[in-house]
Each structure stands twice: as C-alpha cells, then as structure tokens.
Amino acid sequence: MVKFQPNTDHKNVKLYDTTQKKHITFEDQDNASPKKRSQPDQPLISSSNKRSKSIIDLPSTKGITTPSRTKPKKSSKTRAYLDQVNRPMKQKVAKTEQDRQAQLQARGLAKRDAKRQKMKERRRTKKLAKVIDGVQVQVPVFHFTPDKIRHPLKVVDLRNFILYCLTTGPVPKFAHITRSSCVQRMVVIHSMGLDITSFGAPLSRVNVPHTIPLASVDPKTAIGKANMPFLVSHMSHMLVYKLSSSFSGVVLNPLSELLQCPVSWSQREKNYAEMKEKLEQSDVDRNELHMLSLKELQDGGYPIPPFLDPTSTLPDGWKETKPAIQPIEKKRLIAVDCEMVLTASGSSLARVSLLDENGQVLLDEYVLPDEPILDYLTEFSGITKKIMDETTCSLRRAQKHFRKLVDHNVILIGHSLDSDLKALQVAHPYCADTALLYDSKRGPPFRPALRSLAKHYLKRNIQENDLNRTGLGHNSAEDARATMDLFKLKVQRGFSFGRISKNIELVFNRLAQSTPPMQGMILETNNTGTQTFQSSLGSKYKKFASDETLVDSLVEGMNNDQNFILAQFEPIKHLDEDELEDQPPTVISNTSTNDPILARKLAKFDDNLKKCYEAIPENTVVVVMGGIGDVPTYRR
Incomplete structure (x- = not known):
C-alpha cells in the first residue's frame, strides 16, 4: 500500500504581508501558477533603467526576500515642484478641517442659545395667561x-x-x-x-x-x-x-x-372631476348643465324651495313655483329682471320684467310696495314718484302673474338672481345666474356688472342715461334681454368662456375646506342701488x-x-x-x-x-x- 504523503505546497500564496506592509516573494514557487490580479503584474526587481532595490534578510523566514521601502531619487527640480504643490494642499485641508470644527461648535452654541431663548419666551408668555374663574386660560x-x-x-x-x-x-x-x-x-x-x-x-x-x-x-x-x-x-x-x-x-x-x-391641488382634482362628469352627460340638455345645484343655491344665499330640500321652510308671504302639469323634455328659458326702491324695511320690488328666449316680453309690471317709499333710487331703478302714484299692482298680484308663467318646466335666468327672487319673495328650483357664470375683471367675490358684461361680450351699451332713452336709470326689460343673450352665449362657447382664471379660489373656499370647516361673511356699507360683492x-x-x-x-x-x-x-x-x-x-x-x-x-x-x-x-x-x-x- 502506498503511504499517504501530504502536499506541502502552499495553495494560497501570500504576496503581501499586510501587517508589515512589505512585499514578499517565494523563491521555490517558480513552477506555481501566478495569482490572478486585477492589475498587471509588476516586476519584483526593477528594470535596468531603475536603481536596484536592496535585500533585507529576515531571520524568522527562510527563503523570503523583502524589497526595501527606499524610493528612487527624484531630480531637485521635480522635488521642489512637488513640495510647492503639496504644501498648500496640506495646509488647505488642515484649515478646512479646523473651520469645519469651528462651524460645528458655533452651530451647537447657536442651537443652545435658541433653545434657551425659546424657553424664556415660553415662561414669559405663560405669565401672560389669564385666570378666569380660578382657571388659567392660555391666550395667543x-x-x-x-x-x-x-x-x-x-x-x-x-x-x-x-x-x-x-x-x-x-x-x-x-x-x-x-x-x-x-x-x-x-x-x-x-x-x-x-x-x-x-x-x-x-x-x-x-x-x-x-x-x-x-x-x-x-x-x-x-x-x-x-x-x-x-x-x-x-x-x-x-x-x-x-x-x-x-x-x-x-x-x-x-x-x-x-x-x-x-387653488390647491386637491381642489383642482375635484373641479376637474366635476367638469369631466358634466361633459360626459351627453344625454342632458346643455342649458341644464349651467343650472345651479342645491349646494350652489345654498352657498349663494338663494331661497331654497321645499321641492329641492324638504327640510327648508319659506318665510311668511313667500311663494314657491308649481310643478308642471305636463313635464317636457327640454325646459324653456325665461329671463327675469327687477327694479327696487328703498323702504323702511330695505329694498322693495317696484318693477318686474320677464322675457322668453326669443326676446319677447312676457311680463312687464310696476309694483307698489306695501310700505312707504323713502328713496325711489331713480338714478339706478328709473322709478319716479309719478310712476308709483299711478301703480296699483301689489306684490301678491305680481307673484300670481309670475307663477303663471314660471313653473318647473322653466329655467329661470337672471343677473344676481338671488336679489330678484328675494324682492319677488319667490323660490324656484331651476336657476341660472350670469353673475356666477361670468367673472368680474377684478375676479371673485366681486360681482361683475351687467353693463360691463354686455359691453365686453355683446358689444352692446345698456343702462346709459342719454337723450335716446325714454327715461332715467335702468330698464328691466333691456337688462333681462342682455341677461338672456349672455346665458345663450355661455352655453354656446363652453364652461371656460367668461372666466379670467381657472386656478383661483377665495380665502372663504380655503377656510370652508379646513378641518373643522370655517364660515365667513362679507359686509358692505353701500347706500346705492348697486352691490360690489356677492355671495x-x-x-x-x-x-x-x-x-x-x-x-x-x-x-x-x-x-x-x-x-x-x-x-x-x-x-x-x-x-x-x-x-x-x-x-x-x-x-x-x-x-x-x-x-x-x-x-x-x-x-x-x-x-x-x-x-x-x-x-x-x-x-x-x-x-x-x-x-x-x-x-x-x-x-x-
């Protein structure tokens, strides 16, 4: 039997002694395959154009030669150049490190001082807290x-x-x-x-x-x-x-x-979804797409008919339009405009005009208020004392005439329609308001003037006191005709027509979207017949x-x-x-x-x-x- 003879060849040849950082070679490994390196092999002995390296014998390791760490001499010019280049770099590194330590130390001191100042401020504001009924209340x-x-x-x-x-x-x-x-x-x-x-x-x-x-x-x-x-x-x-x-x-x-x-991004996405939903309703009449929803009626301060919201109740003396005897597929369009005078209780109805979509006058009636008139507002309403002295129609009769012409088969169109409905004391479920369909030049919540909209979009001058007019002030029939034409133009041109910007919302909108929702109000002192803002x-x-x-x-x-x-x-x-x-x-x-x-x-x-x-x-x-x-x- 052959006796087992162990192999004494080194499998893993150590070319570098990492502890001593010295290059070593094995003299008896001439036939061994060289170790793979990531870089080309360097000769252990320098070539003829370089100075030979000295050999140091180590007593503890036989057959191992170690090249010395002596570097080849460089010329004086080269050494001087390298010294000149390396010296500033070392100084710069040292200076940068020193500055970095100083900055860290200063930053730590600044944080400490800021924390102390904040604690002092808390103590000071805590002293300012009020004590109400023996309880300390925090105040801003x-x-x-x-x-x-x-x-x-x-x-x-x-x-x-x-x-x-x-x-x-x-x-x-x-x-x-x-x-x-x-x-x-x-x-x-x-x-x-x-x-x-x-x-x-x-x-x-x-x-x-x-x-x-x-x-x-x-x-x-x-x-x-x-x-x-x-x-x-x-x-x-x-x-x-x-x-x-x-x-x-x-x-x-x-x-x-x-x-x-x-407009916030969340509100933009919501507006886009609502607009997309409206555009996808191809089977719905385009006129109905511009009607005010129940929420828009509530937010705009319109009178809410119980037909839309059974929980709502109308004040005494108010009327609601009746459902149609025979509903039709496409609702008719009727424009309304009212003129008011000032009484002890505020604005009161003095004239009402109704026009159909062809511009034909359906109703044009002067109305005598129940209370004494304090100001006829002739400059804005065109109402004079002589006209009112000859008027016999009461508000109740005007409501009766109005409800005969306007039922649930009608989309009622007006400019600041909430004011007209409040003057008539009538609630209608299907409404469209050109004051909300168009923007003012100043943007919301400013109310766009009907005169400005007619001049800009219809190229028509209305509400002008000149020699060609039969009287002073506004003409409710003329205003109703302009309102109807503006609505038809809006339906024809699309949702974005008449808007100054799609990416603007009011502070009130932002507050209403907060958690919990906040409420807002606009109050204005204005003793004229016009209004600057709107709901x-x-x-x-x-x-x-x-x-x-x-x-x-x-x-x-x-x-x-x-x-x-x-x-x-x-x-x-x-x-x-x-x-x-x-x-x-x-x-x-x-x-x-x-x-x-x-x-x-x-x-x-x-x-x-x-x-x-x-x-x-x-x-x-x-x-x-x-x-x-x-x-x-x-x-x-």
Whole structure:
C-alpha cells in the first residue's frame, strides 16, 4: 500500500504581508501558477533603467526576500515642484478641517442659545395667561418684528397672514403669534381712501418707510393721528403695502389680491372631476348643465324651495313655483329682471320684467310696495314718484302673474338672481345666474356688472342715461334681454368662456375646506342701488345703508361662530370703481390737516372702530386696512 504523503505546497500564496506592509516573494514557487490580479503584474526587481532595490534578510523566514521601502531619487527640480504643490494642499485641508470644527461648535452654541431663548419666551408668555374663574386660560400672544421687514409688503403677504392665523400657513416675516391655534376669529376692516399720508407719510410718496411707528408721528401734520385717538392708542405701527397693477397699467383693487389665492391641488382634482362628469352627460340638455345645484343655491344665499330640500321652510308671504302639469323634455328659458326702491324695511320690488328666449316680453309690471317709499333710487331703478302714484299692482298680484308663467318646466335666468327672487319673495328650483357664470375683471367675490358684461361680450351699451332713452336709470326689460343673450352665449362657447382664471379660489373656499370647516361673511356699507360683492362658497353677503348698522351685524356675526369677516366701511373718499379701473398704478394724494370734511369722516370711522373692537369676543385678530389714495386729485 502506498503511504499517504501530504502536499506541502502552499495553495494560497501570500504576496503581501499586510501587517508589515512589505512585499514578499517565494523563491521555490517558480513552477506555481501566478495569482490572478486585477492589475498587471509588476516586476519584483526593477528594470535596468531603475536603481536596484536592496535585500533585507529576515531571520524568522527562510527563503523570503523583502524589497526595501527606499524610493528612487527624484531630480531637485521635480522635488521642489512637488513640495510647492503639496504644501498648500496640506495646509488647505488642515484649515478646512479646523473651520469645519469651528462651524460645528458655533452651530451647537447657536442651537443652545435658541433653545434657551425659546424657553424664556415660553415662561414669559405663560405669565401672560389669564385666570378666569380660578382657571388659567392660555391666550395667543402677538409678536411684531418690524426690523425683519426689508422690502415693502405686498397684499399677498397680508393674505398669507390671514391663512396663518386661521389655518396652517407659513409664518410671516413681519409678525408671529405664540399659540396661534388659540386664534378663533379674524376681522378685516377696510375703507377705501384711508390713506398713508394721513399718518405721517410724505405727500410726495417718495422714500416712504416700510413701517411707520404711530408714536413718532406729529399730530399737527398728520390728520389721521389728530382725529383717530382710539386707533392710534391701540395700534403701534402702520404697515405700508404695495399696490399691484395689471399689465395694462390698471390699478388692482387690494381686496382682489387679499381674498383670492391659488387653488390647491386637491381642489383642482375635484373641479376637474366635476367638469369631466358634466361633459360626459351627453344625454342632458346643455342649458341644464349651467343650472345651479342645491349646494350652489345654498352657498349663494338663494331661497331654497321645499321641492329641492324638504327640510327648508319659506318665510311668511313667500311663494314657491308649481310643478308642471305636463313635464317636457327640454325646459324653456325665461329671463327675469327687477327694479327696487328703498323702504323702511330695505329694498322693495317696484318693477318686474320677464322675457322668453326669443326676446319677447312676457311680463312687464310696476309694483307698489306695501310700505312707504323713502328713496325711489331713480338714478339706478328709473322709478319716479309719478310712476308709483299711478301703480296699483301689489306684490301678491305680481307673484300670481309670475307663477303663471314660471313653473318647473322653466329655467329661470337672471343677473344676481338671488336679489330678484328675494324682492319677488319667490323660490324656484331651476336657476341660472350670469353673475356666477361670468367673472368680474377684478375676479371673485366681486360681482361683475351687467353693463360691463354686455359691453365686453355683446358689444352692446345698456343702462346709459342719454337723450335716446325714454327715461332715467335702468330698464328691466333691456337688462333681462342682455341677461338672456349672455346665458345663450355661455352655453354656446363652453364652461371656460367668461372666466379670467381657472386656478383661483377665495380665502372663504380655503377656510370652508379646513378641518373643522370655517364660515365667513362679507359686509358692505353701500347706500346705492348697486352691490360690489356677492355671495360665494363659504361666505355670505350683506349690504347696509350705514356703518352703524354694519357694526351691529359684525358684532352679531362674531358672536354667532363666524370665523372670518370682511367689513367694507363707507369710503373715506368716494371712488368710482368703474373709473378706477382705467387709472395708472401711481396715485398721488393731497391729504391736508386743514380738511374739515376729511377730519369728520376719520373721527366717525374711529368711533365705529372703537364700538366694533370693544364688542367682539376675545382671541380675535383685528386688521384695519386702507385702500387707494386720492384718485380724483390725480385725475385733475
């Protein structure tokens, strides 16, 4: 039997001693296959053009040769160049590492200081908490930082401040609120013509500071500080914001930017789904696609007939249109327009006109109100005392004539139809409103004027007092015809026709989408026959004849769970909105302390502000906002 002889050959030849970092070779491995390398083999002995390496014998390992670590000599020029290149790199690396350590240390100190400052602020604000009935109640604390305002504020910054106070929004640079979640309500009081020159800004409007401390303003030269003691004593600074203008140089109303915000992505998807659903309904009449839904009727403040919502009830004296005796497949179109006069209880019906889709007049009747007339509003309504003295038709008879012509086979079309239905005291389930189908040039919630829509889209001039007209004021039959033509044009051109932008929603919409949903309201002092705003999703609209009645409604709304109220007081200086749209963006004011009329208006505004401020509940943010300056003086 052959005796087993173990193989003494090394299977894994160690070419490098990693502990000693020395290159080794085996003299008895000439026939062994070389180890695979990722790089080409280097000769263990240098070639003839290089200096030979010395050999060091290691006593513990026989037959192993180790090349020395001596490097070949380099020329003096090469060594000098390498030293010159390597030295700055080493210094730079060392310096960068040193700076990095210093930065880390400084950052740690900054975090520590910020944490300490935050703890101090918490302790300070905790002391400001109120004790009510023996219970400590946390209250929000407002912090104003005027030193952080580097540029003039924009109206967009004020809008973001509203969203920051009531919802989750970014913290503005000029102020922040400790415990902002405790803020429950917000009131924005706006008055057109409340100008910065009344509070210390130079009349030339050159080099106006971004903020003006009211304590440093001289009352002898500032008519606002001299006549508004309550405002000056409760507000420390006046912020100067920058007005925006369109590409054509038109001055934009500041309330447009204040209330309009970009549509969120979730709302865009929802709008797209609703639009797609409407377009896919090919079997539905196109006229019916532009009718208001039940939710839109509710959000717009329209009277809700029990036919649509069995839970709704109509007030005494109100009527509902009747179902059709024989329903038809395609509903007929009838346009309505009403003219009103002012009575003790408010606006009352004075004339009603109905037209069919061919422009034929179906009904045109003057109506005598039940109460004495205080103002005929002839400039807007065309109603005179002589006409009313000859009128015998009552509201009840007008309702009877109206309900004979309008049933559930009819789509009722109007401009600001909610006002007409409230004047008629009638509820109808199928409505279309051109004030909602078209946008104003200023965007929502501004109400588009019928005269502007007819001029822009129909190339027709209406509501003009000239020699060719038989009377003054509006003609309800003429207005109803324009409304019908606008609706038919909208149906013909599509949903996007007449819209200034699809990606705009109101602050009220954003608040209504929050969790929990918030409610809003628009209040306006307007003693004319027109209205500036209109109801929209998440907001209600009310018009008043004086600031005093507006303040009473504002306080009532704040105490009835209204979260956001925009109150437009009577203008300090009356400005025509239609003429204002044609003005350049630069406005010059001539405010003077010697103007007694302006002084009385400012004092009246201050009194109403005081009444409002003292009556609203706690945890309410109050913002007083001025509008555009003295545009009539700029015109002259």
